Amino acid sequence: MRIIVVADIHGDDEKFRKALKSVSLKKTDKLVLLGDLIDRGKNSKNVLDTLLLLKSNGFENIIYIRGNHEQMLLDSIENEDKEYIWIKNGGDKTLKSFRANYSNQIPEIYIDLLKSSILYYELENYFFVHAGLNFELEDPLEDTHSLMWIRDVSIDLYKNSSFSSKKIIHGHTPIEKSKILDNFQNSNIINLDNGIYLKGEEFGKLTIADLTNKKILFI
Numbered sequence: 001m002r003i004i005v006v007a008d009i010h011g012d013d014e015k016f017r018k019a020l021k022s023v024s025l026k027k028t029d030k031l032v033l034l035g036d037l038i039d040r041g042k043n044s045k046n047v048l049d050t051l052l053l054l055k056s057n058g059f060e061n062i063i064y065i066r067g068n069h070e071q072m073l074l075d076s077i078e079n080e081d082k083e084y085i086w087i088k089n090g091g092d093k094t095l096k097s098f099r100a101n102y103s104n105q106i107p108e109i110y111i112d113l114l115k116s117s118i119l120y121y122e123l124e125n126y127f128f129v130h131a132g133l134n135f136e137l138e139d140p141l142e143d144t145h146s147l148m149w150i151r152d153v154s155i156d157l158y159k160n161s162s163f164s165s166k167k168i169i170h171g172h173t174p175i176e177k178s179k180i181l182d183n184f185q186n187s188n189i190i191n192l193d194n195g196i197y198l199k200g201e202e203f204g205k206l207t208i209a210d211l212t213n214k215k216i217l218f219i
Contacts, residue, residue: 001061002212005032005128007171007192008067011041011093012206013050015196019208019219027058032121034171035067035130035148038114039090040197045097048110066117067130067172068148074114076103090197119147126211127163131172132189135161148172153189164188169211176202177218184209184216194218 004023009016025031037051038044054062073091076083083103087095091103098106120141121128132150133140135157140146151173158164167188174195183190192207205218 002026002029002210003032003123003126004029005034005169005192005209005211007034007194007207008036008196009033009041009047009206010036010069010090010196011038011044011047011097012196013041013043013046015206015219016047016050019206019217022217022219023208023210025059027061030061030063031059032063032128032169033065034128034169034192035065035117036069036171037064037067038073038094039069039086040093041090042093043097044094045110048113052109052113063121063128064113064117065121065128065130066114066119066148070114070117071148073103073106074111077106077111080104119144122166125166127166127168129168129170132170133158133161133163133168135163155187155189158189169209174198174203177205178202180207181216184214192216 006019037047072086072089076086100106130148132153134143134146134150135154137143169190171193173191174193175191177194180192180194192209194205194207195203196206198204207218209216
């Protein structure tokens with residue numbers, strides 16, 4: 001069994017499918033999605049359809065981590081006063097992909113899929129989370145907001161925490177391709193987000209990593 005990780009997809013179904021094809025994803029693999037599958041890109045509905053298609057075709061070992069964009073959409077459904085915040089942060093593209101005007105018009109099957117996402121996932125040697133951990137707290141898992149939103153993860157505090165035996169794999173904050181490659185080889189806190197929606201030589205790719213074979217690809 002391989003451990004395959006995909007960083008923030010942000011509505012780019014074409015790159016998502018290419019990424020899965022690039023590693024020849026198998027049903028025996030564990031696929032970890034680091035959140036932010038939706039928003040900013042034009043095909044958020046298609047990304048969720050691809051995930052549903054995988055599940056319906058026997059790819060059962062999929063871990064869907066919740067990102068801040070999933071949370072903003074869910075918050076807007078619970079409280080319409082928060083919908084503007086979500087729309088301002090790329091939710092308008094998601095609504096357009098569903099041909100909807102408001103978040104509560106998105107079909108329930110997709111909302112249930114978003115609700116099925118989890119805040120973090122642990123393996124013996126790895127800890128997967130969307131944004132990171134607040135190591136200023138004795139128990140960083142109590143700060144659920146930081147799991148989806150934190151920008152700066154303290155390496156020094158991490159080294160003195162109960163998580164120091166695990167490699168932390170996250171996304172959320174776009175960084176350069178060169179930094180991702182360096183961290184993948186040399187760090188225990190690995191950010192895989194290359195800012196798929198950004199432009200520039202060092203940005204704009206979808207990162208997919210094969211942790212088992214220590215390989216990383218940019219789509």
